[in-house]
Amino acid sequence: MNLSGLIHPRGVHHGDRTETASTAGQSVASVKHALQGRWLGHPLHPIIVHIPIAMFALSLIFDLASFVRPQQTFETAARWSMGLGVLMALVAAIPGFADYADIRSDHRGSKTATTHMILNLVAVAIYIASLLIRWRLPVDPARVEILPFILSIIGAGIISFSGYLGGVMVYDDGIGVGRHRRTTELPGETIKTEGSEEGWTNVAADDLTEGETIRAKVGDTVIAIVKHQGRYFAIQEFCTHRFGPLSEGMCCDGRIKCPWHGSEFFLDSGKVSNGPAKVDLKTFKVSIRNGRIWVRGD
Numbered sequence: 484m485n486l487s488g489l490i491h492p493r494g495v496h497h498g499d500r501t502e503t504a505s506t507a508g509q510s511v512a513s514v515k516h517a518l519q520g521r522w523l524g525h526p527l528h529p530i531i532v533h534i535p536i537a538m539f540a541l542s543l544i545f546d547l548a549s550f551v552r553p554q555q556t557f558e559t560a561a562r563w564s565m566g567l568g569v570l571m572a573l574v575a576a577i578p579g580f581a582d583y584a585d586i587r588s589d590h591r592g593s594k595t596a597t598t599h600m601i602l603n604l605v606a607v608a609i610y611i612a613s614l615l616i617r618w619r620l621p622v623d624p625a626r627v628e629i630l631p632f633i634l635s636i637i638g639a640g641i642i643s644f645s646g647y648l649g650g651v652m653v654y655d656d657g658i659g660v661g662r663h664r665r666t667t668e669l670p671g672e673t674i675k676t677e678g679s680e681e682g683w684t685n686v687a688a689d690d691l692t693e694g695e696t697i698r699a700k701v702g703d704t705v706i707a708i709v710k711h712q713g714r715y716f717a718i719q720e721f722c723t724h725r726f727g728p729l730s731e732g733m734c735c736d737g738r739i740k741c742p743w744h745g746s747e748f749f750l751d752s753g754k755v756s757n758g759p760a761k762v763d764l765k766t767f768k769v770s771i772r773n774g775r776i777w778v779r780g781d
């Protein structure tokens with residue numbers, strides 16, 4: 484699922500409805516950006532998610548303690564820490580959904596992200612079931628019942644594996660890295676272009692907002708097209724440092740900053756302005772004709 488198309492003001496062109504849809508789209512985008520932690524300069528989901536993980540782990544420790552030394556204090560503590568874990572997991576899910584909404588539909592990590600989200604929801608459902616059983620069947624108040632205990636172990640296993648997938652998303656696939664520095668929407672997908680006229684390829688409508696980027700595959704080359712200070716620039720999509728996606732970077736003072744490790748490149752020449760990258764970017768010619776953006780892919 485990618486909500487970018489729903490909340491993006493571009494692409495709505497029906498008279499009065501344009502303004503209404505645009506205003507609504509901007510409001511939704513503002514809420515989404517706030518949930519992504521752009522106001523804080525740090526993503527919110529990875530900050531909050533530690534709390535439910537800690538609470539679920541604590542609850543398991545109290546369960547085990549109730550088996551070793553049966554007493555109601557442990558059983559009660561297990562219940563309450565699990566309840567708090569469920570509550571905070573639901574809170575953490577809100578910025579998680581906002582982050583998920585911005586994953587490019589053709590991103591190689593999007594399936595991992597979907598699996599991560601589904602596993603988390605399943606784990607929370609299992610914890611809720613465990614919690615309900617604990618509250619409804621207090622046969623021995625000093626020791627946790629075996630069924631809710633087994634459910635807790637299953638929940639912990641799922642949460643652990645899902646956490647591992649969260650790490651894969653960030654460290655292997657680079658999902659969400661540096662996104663909080665952006666002020667504009669991210670490309671929702673890679674534009675697939677077909678055919679060209681005398682070396683020029685028709686990529687998209689000339690309706691990008693300031694600072695907005697799109698990502699397009701022109702022939703075999705993936706290109707980032709950027710609107711900055713009223714001008715269009717086209718550069719190679721992948722950073723020369725470790726291949727970070729520059730269409731997810733941020734523009735400032737005629738330069739683009741890679742979202743992964745902060746290398747900066749001049750948009751007009753592709754030259755490195757700040758490392759760690761040492762190799763310049765390839766740039767491409769851009770032309771605006773009949774309301775469309777054209778790129779020369781050689």
Ligand code: FES
Pocket residue numbers: 722723724725726727741742743744745746758759760
């Ligand atoms: S990948 Fe761009 S700075 Fe490292």
